[in-house]
Amino acid sequence: MKPTTIYMAIALVVIxxxxxxxxxxxxxxxxxxxxxxxxxxxxxxxxGTCDGTNSKCEQECMMxxxxxxxxxxxxxxxxxxxxxxxxxxxxxxxxxxxEVLYSMMTDEVKEWNRSLVLRGINVPDQIKDExxxxxx
Numbered sequence: 362m363k364p365t366t367i368y369m370a371i372a373l374v375v376i377x378x379x380x381x382x383x384x385x386x387x388x389x390x391x392x393x394x395x396x397x398x399x400x401x402x403x404x405x406x407x408x409g410t411c412d413g414t415n416s417k418c419e420q421e422c423m424m425x426x427x428x429x430x431x432x433x434x435x436x437x438x439x440x441x442x443x444x445x446x447x448x449x450x451x452x453x454x455x456x457x458x459x460e461v462l463y464s465m466m467t468d469e470v471k472e473w474n475r476s477l478v479l480r481g482i483n484v485p486d487q488i489k490d491e492x493x494x495x496x497x
Contacts (some may be wrong), residue, residue, distance in 0.1 A: 431480060434473050436461045443481040450485035459488050462495070470495045 439458065442450070450458075465473060474492065477484060484492055 432472060432476050434461060434465055434469065434476065436473075436476075439477070439482055440480060442483075445483060447483040447486050447489070450487065452487060455485035455487035458485055459491070462488065462492060467495055 439461065442454070461473070462470070470492070474484070474496065
């Protein structure tokens with residue numbers, strides 16, 4: 362046998378042994394405890410499953426939404442209210458929000474609210490209760 366062939370055979374045996382040892386180590390109960398693995402923890406499959414009870418799910422979905430393009434709901438005119446405090450809208454301005462709110466399907470309300478947040482638009486205090494009712 363050539364020395365190169367012997368070295369390759371030895372290397373393969375060493376790799377096989379190392380793989381076996383590593384696999385056994387990772388499967389050991391001590392590693393699972395140290396890594397605090399929790400297999401029975403429910404994981405949301407997508408942002409459509411967030412129901413408001415899991416703040417981590419909501420936060421992750423908001424972060425995911427921030428990386429996507431902002432969705433408009435035929436409400437570009439509301440951009441002029443960006444950065445305005447929610448308690449400083451007139452009733453007529455709040456009616457503009459209300460008009461958009463009631464023109465959409467109920468399953469779009471959550472996405473519309475995210476759109477407003479990402480655009481820096483605060484919902485007027487006058488319609489917050491109505492928005493919360495439609496979100497729940």
